[in-house]
Amino acid sequence: MAHHRPPAPSPASTAHAGEAPAVHMRATLANVPDPEIPAVSVIDLGIVREIHADRVVITPTYTGCPATITIEQSIRTALDANGFADVAIETTLSPPWSTDWISDEGREKLRAYGIAPPPRGAAAASLKNQTAADCPRCGSSNTEELSRFGSTPCKALWRCKACAEPFDRFKCH
């Protein structure tokens, strides 16, 4: 695909003279929202794996997540706009993304947004989501799973039996 990028304003190394570019890049990426859950950033979700002066390494959440391309484009746009047009974006599959990489801050943002964050120590051990989710609205743990597959690949559909509200739960992965 031919993207018309704006001309690079200045090399990253001089755009923020005196400060490590990686710090600025991290701050820039911390403002790039996930396209499907805009309450959290790509940093919160653990999608950004490495930040170097010349490249950023990202990893997809699910192999078929349709947001993957959008995420890369959003990161490209943000980097370009902040003087990092020469920074490359690389994608890696290994090690596979895990919900354990979602930061504490990200978990709190998810909860505030109405999505129960995934329990820690994900993967196989708690794959079946046997631990009850806490309702993001009223905090009750009197909840039940309605469907393990929800509105996006990363979410399951739950219902709170205390306040009767349905809610999304970020799946363990």
Place this chain on the structure above:
Amino acid sequence: MDAIATYALRLGDDSLILGQRLSEWCGHAPVIEVDLSLTNVALDQIGQATHFLNLAGELEGKGRDGDALAFRRDVMDFTNCLLVEQPNGDFAQTMARQLLFSHYQELLFAALTGSKNATIAAIAAKAAKEVAYHATLASDWVTRLGDGTDESKARMVAGIDWMWRFADELFAMDDVDAAAIAAGVGVDKAALRAAWDSRIDAVLADATLSRPAPRRATTGGRIGRHSEHLGHLLSDLQFLQRAYPGARW
């Protein structure tokens, strides 16, 4: 294509064709939760297919990417197993197919995480987590339908019965497998059979169903001998690129 590229192609074709089949349920499932489940599983499979087919194209080295392999091959060039191209039938038949395939795929991907091809190992490690959800979904539904009403049980029995003849092909090995194993890239699929049998038997027992009687295996998908169903599936999958070659979004 050499054996290693073909090995990646087969993995990709299985995922692609199953993903396409499952996506036919979109908007037609019995309830919305099931609709979401089936389309989520389809999406995971198509994601896996994209990675495997891109790899097959790279290994082939003739400039074909995953899209070229998905959209611009004819039916005889597809190497998927016959199981995944079987029609959806009713919901029970779809779940029977999913049960047999997802447990196979989960075991296969777990083994492939040790592949010497770093890309195959990475895709397998990532996808294994997704496929574990698929296997659980299928096991739950087969149990619920099998141990349900007379009607649901009869349909589940018929679904398993239809799909059973295609199970042996999952574990069949040929020269491509031998070469991939020799290179440390592939795994001995026949060695997965015992674990698969015990998983399937456990689900069938929960579902109060019996294992169908052994029968002659129907095979040929790996070398391009497909049922008539695949051509119809491809006519849908490939319509746009056949009507407008090279079209891009």
